Amino acid sequence: MTKLRKFFWEKYTLDQLSQDEWEALCDGCAKCCLLKIVNKKKIFITNISCSKLEIESCRCSDYSNREKNVKACLKLTKDNLHKNFKFLPSSCSYRLISEGNPLPEWHHLLSKDQESVHRSNQSIQKYSVSETSVNIENYEDHIVAEITGK
């Protein structure tokens, strides 16, 4: 990893970030790895996580191939971010920075602790179930929120 510039998330726009800075900006919440249901233009978020997600760590077990192996995977890039805003929680770091808001205090770039997102209950670690353990017909019973925003 190349050196991250000091306070890059405050000093630069998303377009100006290096690839490493872009990756480091992710808060590790894994909310974007929860399955969504799209119904009549509304997007509902479930507590069901993608089969590739390791729930305990909230890390993808197939990160480098994620786009290839999981069709619905949301691989955020500088070019597609705005198009995908509607699928991201309002707490997502990319949304916050893009909308001119500060990062929350539990973000690892501020806390210097990758676990603070979990301790602050900002990740899906404590409430998610894996896609591999859920009956597909019961997906609607797992809705936890409607995504609002752009």
Ligand code: SF4
């Ligand atoms: S919702 Fe945003 S900040 Fe959270 S894991 Fe996904 S991309 Fe990272």
Ligand code: SF4
């Ligand atoms: S494949 Fe995509 S949606 Fe699935 S766990 Fe990995 S990053 Fe998340």
